[in-house]
Amino acid sequence: MQNPGTTTTSPTTPKPQCSSSSLSFLTTTLIKDPKPKPILYTFLALSLFSILLILSLTSSSRSSTHTRPDPFLYPTHQTHRIIYDQDKTTPPPPSIAYLISGSKGDSGRILRLLYATYHPLNQYLLHLDPSAPQSDREKLALVVQSNTVFEAAKNVHVMGKPDFVYVKGSSPVSFTLHAAAILIRLSLRWDWFVSLSADSYPLVTQDDLLHIMSFLPKDMNFVNHSSYIGWKESKKLKPIIVDPGLYLSEGTEMFYATQKRELPSAYRMFTGSSFSILSRNFMEFCILGVDNLPRILLMYFSNTPSSLSNYFPTVLCNSRQFNKTVINQDLLYAVYDSHRNNLRPLNSTDFDNMIHSGAVFAKKFQPDDPVLDLIDQKILNRSPGSVVPGGWCLGEPGNSTCLTWGDASILRPGKGSKRLEKAIVELLSNGTFRSRQCI
Numbered sequence: 113m114q115n116p117g118t119t120t121t122s123p124t125t126p127k128p129q130c131s132s133s134s135l136s137f138l139t140t141t142l143i144k145d146p147k148p149k150p151i152l153y154t155f156l157a158l159s160l161f162s163i164l165l166i167l168s169l170t171s172s173s174r175s176s177t178h179t180r181p182d183p184f185l186y187p188t189h190q191t192h193r194i195i196y197d198q199d200k201t202t203p204p205p206p207s208i209a210y211l212i213s214g215s216k217g218d219s220g221r222i223l224r225l226l227y228a229t230y231h232p233l234n235q236y237l238l239h240l241d242p243s244a245p246q247s248d249r250e251k252l253a254l255v256v257q258s259n260t261v262f263e264a265a266k267n268v269h270v271m272g273k274p275d276f277v278y279v280k281g282s283s284p285v286s287f288t289l290h291a292a293a294i295l296i297r298l299s300l301r302w303d304w305f306v307s308l309s310a311d312s313y314p315l316v317t318q319d320d321l322l323h324i325m326s327f328l329p330k331d332m333n334f335v336n337h338s339s340y341i342g343w344k345e346s347k348k349l350k351p352i353i354v355d356p357g358l359y360l361s362e363g364t365e366m367f368y369a370t371q372k373r374e375l376p377s378a379y380r381m382f383t384g385s386s387f388s389i390l391s392r393n394f395m396e397f398c399i400l401g402v403d404n405l406p407r408i409l410l411m412y413f414s415n416t417p418s419s420l421s422n423y424f425p426t427v428l429c430n431s432r433q434f435n436k437t438v439i440n441q442d443l444l445y446a447v448y449d450s451h452r453n454n455l456r457p458l459n460s461t462d463f464d465n466m467i468h469s470g471a472v473f474a475k476k477f478q479p480d481d482p483v484l485d486l487i488d489q490k491i492l493n494r495s496p497g498s499v500v501p502g503g504w505c506l507g508e509p510g511n512s513t514c515l516t517w518g519d520a521s522i523l524r525p526g527k528g529s530k531r532l533e534k535a536i537v538e539l540l541s542n543g544t545f546r547s548r549q550c551i
């Protein structure tokens with residue numbers, strides 16, 4: 113336990129454990145130059161991105177030496193071990209890989225969501241789609257780089273080259289798989305994959321969530337699904353589409369074929385919602401697995417509208433290996449508008465319902481809606497521009513709580529963990545979840 117602020121506030125003295133890292137060298141260069149020449153600046157920022165990208169693609173053994181987190185956050189001192197081992201009732205905390213994505217003008221929301229969901233044990237990948245200018249991506253990376261905590265834990269990454277995401281088409285599936293593949297390469301440690309859009313927000317702290325998830329089997333998948341396909345769904349699923357993002361360099365309107373096709377009979381089709389909490393095992397099955405089911409379904413869904421809501425539930429429920437791991441509840445609080453087509457924006461009126469639902473996340477929110485400040489204040493105990501204080505923050509209460517680090521694996525769950533525990537217990541009680549699995 114030591115205050116690392118003293119070493120990190122001075123960018124000219126890089127910390128010994130990362131002086132070999134080209135990333136920290138670049139940061140140092142960027143900050144040291146009093147009057148950065150625009151061309152040099154752009155060049156450095158661009159190299160930064162290539163390095164980020166290369167880092168994510170190099171072999172895991174190499175990247176693990178490059179992205180080793182600050183030892184203060186992961187102390188290996190015996191004292192911690194002993195204290196930790198005595199507490200046999202609490203299993204070691206799991207870790208979550210977050211993909212946080214948005215469009216033009218969403219940088220601020222992405223950062224806020226990052227602060228609100230931050231924990232040093234997790235991994236984060238930030239993505240701005242091609243509608244946002246490259247300068248926004250660069251600015252985002254620079255903000256991440258200049259944050260003492262993110263720099264020390266080395267767990268926040270920005271995708272330098274954007275993927276096309278056309279929500280009504282199939283490109284979101286390819287984007288999600290791409291991001292999950294990067295996260296699998298970046299870290300061997302994470303247990304669940306969560307993809308958040310910039311209009312979502314958490315309803316519990318990461319300490320609450322990781323604490324509750326440490327008691328769950330690591331192969332559980334939380335995703336809303338149903339094989340009931342009424343006329344309304346059928347009408348939505350039968351069209352053949354071609355997503356422009358898959359073959360045109362400039363996004364245009366989606367292409368609809370004049371003919372429609374029958375629903376599949378070679379496998380059962382499931383519909384669901386685009387949000388889910390998926391296990392690492394399952395993501396590896398989809399990306400690296402030798403079973404061809406994920407790829408066959410990928411090809412089928414490439415011509416189907418709104419594929420992201422249906423791809424993962426269909427793969428899960430058609431696979432003998434995974435169909436028993438599905439929980440038919442995504443732990444997301446969302447309210448549809450009166451036409452039941454789109455999500456209605458949530459506001460302060462929804463606060464109590466949202467909290468009592470026991471959900472982990474909620475969506476959708478308008479940018480900087482006052483209800484987000486309410487959640488920060490009452491639930492997350494977060495002050496503007498800083499991360500949610502957790503068991504790893506040992507500083508004085510206030511803005512600098514998280515600049516003095518303790519062991520990242522010590523969680524301090526609060527009231528949110530009780531709400532979540534109640535919701536999960538209800539979900540899993542007396543085996544009722546089995547009767548709602550893949551139906």
Ligand SMILES: *[C@@H]1O[C@H](CO)[C@@H](O)[C@H](O)[C@H]1NC(C)=O
Binds near residue numbers: 429432549
């Ligand atoms: C899982 O798949 C197996 C084999 O296809 C099937 O017998 C079983 O009923 C499925 N379980 C669920 C919950 O769908």
Ligand SMILES: *[C@@H]1O[C@H](CO)[C@@H](O)[C@H](O)[C@H]1NC(C)=O
Binds near residue numbers: 336440444
């Ligand atoms: C997911 O399913 C749960 C329970 O079936 C339901 O309460 C919730 O509204 C669903 N979420 C979405 C986004 O449809």
Ligand SMILES: *[C@@H]1O[C@H](CO)[C@@H](O)[C@H](O)[C@H]1NC(C)=O
Binds near residue numbers: 456459461462
């Ligand atoms: C919240 O949204 C609902 C439905 O759109 C609306 O009736 C209500 O007045 C809103 N409340 C506030 C505080 O804006």
Ligand SMILES: *[C@@H]1O[C@H](CO)[C@@H](O)[C@H](O)[C@H]1NC(C)=O
Binds near residue numbers: 495509511
């Ligand atoms: C935290 O920082 C904000 C803005 O930087 C400031 O307004 C607030 O007074 C600070 N709070 C404490 C407790 O230092």
Ligand SMILES: *[C@@H]1O[C@H](CO)[C@@H](O)[C@H](O)[C@H]1NC(C)=O
Binds near residue numbers: 541542544
């Ligand atoms: C089992 O679940 C059903 C349906 O949710 C509920 O009505 C019943 O009380 C539960 N039984 C026990 C023993 O928890």
